[in-house]
Amino acid sequence: MGRLLIEGIPFHVDTMGGYVGKPIGESDWMPVDQDRIDLFSEATEDRNPLHVDPAWAAANGPFGSTIAHGFLTLSLLSHLSRSGELQPDGVDYGINLGFERIRFLAPVAVGDRIKLRVTLAEIKPRGAGKWQYKLRCTVITEKTGKTALSAIWLVLFVSAARAGEDGRPFG
Structure with a gap:
């Protein structure tokens, strides 16, 4: 998987303008x-039986099994983006600035697999x-192909060498 490269445009911070409006990768x-x-x-103290009690979820829940917390799916975006090598070349690190328009659109059933696009x-x-x-960002499930999560992720990418004396992102 990984980067979806556009022929002739390096995946580098100086040339990423050529990727605006286009898919850049998937995990x-x-x-x-x-x-x-x-x-x-x-970790979150959210012990809803829909998530943690397989017998209860099968007998009483609307999905027939336990499902992942929506916030669990959201929290996996960092890992998924790293597995897709989605940080452009020429930067040292990215800082999570938050999200816009987070939507949980379909459940992620236990035993399913997810992918970030x-x-x-x-x-x-x-x-x-x-x-x-x-x-x-779009997270899809393998079994149904449905979009489980949709969000706009704001990330500050920093090149320490270019950021000034100490390379601090907010200095």
Whole structure:
């Protein structure tokens, strides 16, 4: 999987303008199993039986099995984006600035796999060596092919060498 390169346009921070409005990549498939759901449930103290009680979810829930928390799916975007090598060359790191228009559109059933697809929506320079990217993110499920999550992710990419004396992103 990984980067979806456009012929003749390097995947580098200096040339990413050529990718605006276009898909830039997708992650590998990632399994969502009950252990992952249970660990997230414990960390967030969200112990809804729809997520953590397979017998209850099968007998009483609307989906026939447990499902991942929507926030679990959202929290996996960092990992999924790294597996897809979606950080442009020429930057040292990215900082999560938040999200716009988060939507949970379909459940992620236990045992399913998810994949992230990313389109570069916008780039704004934010000073020397800093660029704010708007990434249109879609998480799909393997079993149904449905979109489980849609969001606009704001990321500040920083080239420490170009950012000034200390390379701090907010200095």
